[in-house]
Amino acid sequence: MSFLSTAFPFQLAMPLVHTVAGDVSALLPTLLGLGLFLALSVVFKPLLVGLLRAALLVLQPRLSLEERGARRTLRGVVLLTRMARDLDCSQPGLAAEMRVLAGRG
Template identity: 40%
Template structure:
């Protein structure tokens, strides 16, 4: 004799119904998230393009002249840092580097 022999068919039906309802309650969110993930994967290039357009609207790309000027400023700062690092060991080199950094 097993444990389920005494259970009536109404009890087993309600048990199965509750199990099915729990399974469907768990399956729908998983299905929704998986559909969103698949759509995101399929439309990834489009979504990247939309994201870039939104970023360009907020922060437009700098012109070529502005980027070149920024690069020159960063280069001068790097040369000044290099000169200050070598000031104690090579004072002549540091002086020349400072001269180069200030020439442009």
């Protein structure tokens, strides 16, 4: 290392600058492509969400109103039966009433 290298530190840093600039220039197309993809996905997000929901409806159609009502009723019957089973030891009268309610559906 000479005396001039301390006088001109910029010339010492040039090889490092060229190396970093080469690495950045190699990543530049990838970063630009990723940025373009993200920008387009933000712009077209409602369209993409709609297409995804339509695809999900094709694969798994929505239940009809009667099927949803039957499922809700069954869930209530199961809940009342479970509560009656929990209360069977402490309050048998209340448990019997709950079983009657569950039997009505």
